[in-house]
Amino acid sequence: MLPSVPTPSGPGRKRPTIRDVAREAGVSYATVSRVLNGREWVSPEAVRSVREAISRTGYTANHHARSLATGRSGSIAFLLTEPQHLLFEDPNFSVLLRGVAQALSDRELTLILMIASTPEERARTIAYLSGGHVDGVLLVSPHSGDPLLSQLVQAEVPIVACGRVLGYEQVISSVMADDRNGGRSAVEHLIAAGRTRIATITGPQDTAGGVDRLQGYHDALIAHGLTIDPARIVHGDWSRESGAAAMRTLLDHTPDLDAVFAASDAMAAGALRVLREAGRDVPGDVRVVGFDDSGLAATTEPPLTTVRHPLDRVSEEMVRLLTDVIAGRTPLSITVPTTLVVRASSPS
């Protein structure tokens, strides 16, 4: 007989429990539990009849009960500590979130999205996370001075951060792109094209990414015997507007520049606009290279040569690392390689 669609719920019917299944299958509830978890010895007939009873009753396990009994929740918090308007507008953030969601889904883990910007939210978050409701926490670009960090560490929650967390390297695992070599390869690409008066628009210098990408710029110039001119280094905050502002400053102070390395695509896009307004041809007069290879990069005018920030790899590694830490591995920081993507703003 074809089993009709299981009817897990109906008007007054309650959801079937493991006891209901046991009764249906004519075994004890412990046996049903064993079949469900598949770890111990159960006779083939018992397995079969339990399976049948499960599909007949439309049984699904109650995660809350299971979590209570095992102490494992099967869920991971994705925690945002920055004011969220900054993050949600960042296309990189969306890509990271998507990757993490997928990686967790693949492992049958549940993703809990938490915001901790206001003081009350932060207090609630701490209580929630240290309350053992999640098995681990993924942090996105935390500020190293954030008191939340020390509280989480004290609560001994497994944590993996996106980006090195200065001062917590021993206790918080992290995954980050190889920003330094990425920056270096970007600038070397400009040098290889014969440019020598290369400016840079940096990211915030209190983030590991901002520091490392600038360091890569230094590395490349030094390696090729070029002098580092402080006037050619202007700081931005990752945003398009800050990139535009920085570009104006650069055109004012070092008008003879022949290339720009921007530490984010958004800043590069702002720079491109200012260059166009100033009548500079890209890439003829000035070559431009960005960083991230976000969705933006392919649609600027001209399309942007950029360093690909492999966020899909990063998210996958974050989840892998977190499951390792949950399983007891000691914290670890890993770096994933970047690659240069050449487009029209600085052709090869």
Place this chain on the structure above:
Amino acid sequence: MLPSVPTPSGPGRKRPTIRDVAREAGVSYATVSRVLNGREWVSPEAVRSVREAISRTGYTANHHARSLATGRSGSIAFLLTEPQHLLFEDPNFSVLLRGVAQALSDRELTLILMIASTPEERARTIAYLSGGHVDGVLLVSPHSGDPLLSQLVQAEVPIVACGRVLGYEQVISSVMADDRNGGRSAVEHLIAAGRTRIATITGPQDTAGGVDRLQGYHDALIAHGLTIDPARIVHGDWSRESGAAAMRTLLDHTPDLDAVFAASDAMAAGALRVLREAGRDVPGDVRVVGFDDSGLAATTEPPLTTVRHPLDRVSEEMVRLLTDVIAGRTPLSITVPTTLVVRASSPS
């Protein structure tokens, strides 16, 4: 005495339970529970000593145990049924997610992000959601034919969708922008500027938004005695590329057009690029109006006049509606008003 920082956890120490607090406070655990939930009669001294014991022990309630006992989980699923690469790249999606996250956080509800694109994911999702692990589900732009919908409805999970769900109006609450009037106001703005040969690039016609915005276009033309020329209506899929393709078709078929209403900003941006390449001046030769007022709109060249899709209102209303449905209110569909944002692509 200043109470030192509570130490909720330490090397071997287990988290304190309600029993530990009761012992500390010298009352029974039922009394602690009563204090926690604050619903019944408890003497002031008992309240005080329990409060003290709680802060002394650093107690936080175990949500799993509470959910098990009450049948309420305090968490809401944000469910994505579309292939997620489509959604995560959409800036509107990020804004909606941010709004929902904030609205849930304000109500002390937890947001669980779920992806249901592959068959296995869908099966897991159904099991999870109908398993009573969440109190409600927020759906983002579900396809009306999706079998997931009927299963969720059958499982009697409270649902609120973003966008009307054709065929489920009676059982699934929804929140949507007033797309029809938004489209109408966009086109009337063009008519008011003296344009008469107005084309439109629509969204997919199997989504409520796509249909309604086109309907608004019809409404405006008819109301002002203009004829509807099928050659001036081309379909897109919301994306920039489809907008560009549609614009090329329009320039081919009705080169005399003097205005375009695109049903999304991304499509409008694609259209702008094609118009510029074709040497048409915007807004001189052709006026362009978009829809959504996404981040994109302010950064196009020229900046885009657009209909503001109030996603912050939408997300707030979705959560409000969902809590109502969970509390037993019958399903309801609501519409939030749109407003025209005038920029350079069609100045006033």
Place this chain on the structure above:
DNA sequence: ACAGGACCTGTGACCGGTTACAGTGATGCT
């Protein structure tokens, strides 16, 4: 024949809360 292991199953305690119910003093009312 019987000890011992492999295989399988059921009982009952437990996870950490909520809540129905039964009780206890103190007070108010007749």
Place this chain on the structure above:
DNA sequence: AGCATCACTGTAACCGGTCACAGGTCCTGT
């Protein structure tokens, strides 16, 4: 004084799972 009521508190059952432990078969080896 007697009794009902109010204000408060504790006991115990329950939510739906997991798992340690104690058996019970059956087979094998001596």
